[in-house]
Amino acid sequence: MSDLKFSVMGEAESQTRITVKARQxxxxxxEPPTLGGDDLGANPVEYLLASYAGCVNVMAYLxxxxxxxxxxxxxxxxxGNINPNRLFGKSFEDRAxxxxxxxxxxxxxxxxxxxxxxxxxxxxxxxxxxDNLLNPTPVDFQLA
Amino acid sequence: MSDLKFSVMGEAESQTRITVKARQxxxxxxEPPTLGGDDLGANPVEYLLASYAGCVNVMAYLxxxxxxxxxxxxxxxxxGNINPNRLFGKSFEDRAxxxxxxxxxxxxxxxxxxxxxxxxxxxxxxxxxxDNLLNPTPVDFQLA
Numbered sequence: 172m173s174d175l176k177f178s179v180m181g182e183a184e185s186q187t188r189i190t191v192k193a194r195q196x197x198x199x200x201x202e203p204p205t206l207g208g209d210d211l212g213a214n215p216v217e218y219l220l221a222s223y224a225g226c227v228n229v230m231a232y233l234x235x236x237x238x239x240x241x242x243x244x245x246x247x248x249x250x251g252n253i254n255p256n257r258l259f260g261k262s263f264e265d266r267a268x269x270x271x272x273x274x275x276x277x278x279x280x281x282x283x284x285x286x287x288x289x290x291x292x293x294x295x296x297x298x299x300x301x302d303n304l305l306n307p308t309p310v311d312f313q314l315a
Numbered sequence: 316m317s318d319l320k321f322s323v324m325g326e327a328e329s330q331t332r333i334t335v336k337a338r339q340x341x342x343x344x345x346e347p348p349t350l351g352g353d354d355l356g357a358n359p360v361e362y363l364l365a366s367y368a369g370c371v372n373v374m375a376y377l378x379x380x381x382x383x384x385x386x387x388x389x390x391x392x393x394x395g396n397i398n399p400n401r402l403f404g405k406s407f408e409d410r411a412x413x414x415x416x417x418x419x420x421x422x423x424x425x426x427x428x429x430x431x432x433x434x435x436x437x438x439x440x441x442x443x444x445x446d447n448l449l450n451p452t453p454v455d456f457q458l459a
Contacts, residue, residue, distance in 0.1 A: 172405070174396040174414070179357075179364045183389040186376035189369050193361035198342055200369030207377075213323075215369035216443055217337035218362050220323040224335050225344030225359035230402070232330035233351075237404065245327040252318040258374070258441050260381065261316070268446035270318070270453070277459040291458045297401050299360055301454065302412035308448045309414070314435045315421040 185209065206255075216269070220249040223274060226300035231276065234293045240286060244279035272304060329353065350399075360413065364393040367418060370444035375420065378437045384430060388423035416448060 181191040181200075187208035188201040200215055202208030213221070224247040235242050251272040254265035276291065295301055325335040325344075331352035332345040344359055346352025357365070368391040379386050395416040398409040420435065439445055 172399050174398050176396050177360050178394045180392045181368050183372050187373050189372040191365040191368050193357040196357040213337040213340040215366045216321050218366035221335040222359045222362035224325050225333055228327050228333040229331050248324045250322045252320050253443055254318050255316050266446050267441050268443035273455040275457045275459055295456055297411050299397055299412035302410050304452045304454055310448055311417040312439055313419045
């Protein structure tokens with residue numbers, strides 16, 4: 172298959188808020204008051220964690236179908252921690268972004284632990300967001 | 316400052332759809348019909364691009380304020396391409412995720428090109444999502 176192209180666009184509505192459009196969808200990204208915003212939407216780093224949960228959800232079912240695993244229910248929790256010092260320009264010791272992300276996949280299923288272990292490995296191997304987090308992604312950062 | 320912790324959680328609503336909760340916010344992630352979904356929300360990889368736009372928005376204003384740059388308007392566009400072959404398990408030649416992400420920052424301002432060039436460099440250096448994309452991020456992928 173040829174590459175799929177994805178695109179989003181937004182215009183700043185405040186110093187922390189932007190409404191992003193992706194095809195027919197639009198959603199508000201903001202910051203809580205503790206990070207200088209009006210708290211009118213989840214913040215950028217929460218959207219990153221959500222993106223990861225969404226991608227793992229799709230891959231989990233796709234691969235479960237391939238392997239004959241029946242999922243009665245699936246819950247996904249994603250956590251991460253960031254040291255805000257670099258963001259605020261106070262210190263450059265720590266990295267800017269998430270230092271560690273923990274994803275917890277909670278399936279309700281009768282599948283064996285062995286099969287679920289293979290299922291998990293396959294999800295990690297084929298999930299786009301997992302790849303973009305674990306491995307460096309080339310970014311072309313342009314100033315118009 | 317000590318680390319900030321962020322957390323999201325969701326339960327699968329279909330084989331492609333999940334409503335993710337982040338604090339008091341919740342939003343739907345789905346896939347278009349071409350990727351097997353019902354198209355009730357932007358898809359996971361679009362949320363990743365949106366997360367990047369949102370983060371750059373916050374950093375752009377924070378650093379503009381520090382540098383005395385007045386932004387009359389700011390538009391951010393983010394694009395990326397993915398080869399779906401690995402996702403669908405058809406071929407493992409290409410990586411699973413975005414092969415390249417292009418971010419286009421379009422400020423309306425009277426600031427000089429030299430100052431804007433420094434502004435751009437500082438955004439790249441301090442933006443959390445930019446860091447998590449450009450550099451490997453440790454992920455603890457747990458199966459409950």
